[in-house]
Amino acid sequence: MPQSDEERLVALAARCERDDPRFTRALGAGRPVRPREYRxxxxxxxxxxxxxxxxxxxxxxxxxxxxxxxxxxxxxxxxxxxxxxxxxxxxxxxx
Structure with a gap:
């Protein structure tokens, strides 16, 4: 069953929040930090x-x-x- 672009974006945002909440919060505040992989x-x-x-x-x-x-x-x-x-x-x- 093909997913819409909106569903894919929601799934990507949820996965990003689960994997690296610090990065997601900082990105939402407009002050991004390095992702966990590069710290x-x-x-x-x-x-x-x-x-x-x-x-x-x-x-x-x-x-x-x-x-x-x-x-x-x-x-x-x-x-x-x-x-x-x-x-x-x-x-x-x-x-």
């Missing part, structure tokens, strides 16, 4: 902490700190991906 503040903080832990671990020759720094660097790099998806719940098996 990278947490990623930069994670990478900065990872570098600090990695350098500290190398300076004091502590393998646990070096390993922690490398793991945090990997997490920070993953946060830069704008197309990452949210974890989805596994469907329940049929009874």
């Amino acid at each position: 990278r503040g947490r990623a930069w903080w994670t990478v900065a902490v990872a570098v600090a832990v990695l350098v500290t671990g190398a300076a004091v020759a502590d393998g646990l700190l070096v390993t922690s720094g490398l793991i945090l660097a990997g997490i920070g790099a993953q946060l830069f991906d704008p197309h990452r998806t949210r974890p989805r719940r596994c469907p329940r098996p049929p009874h």
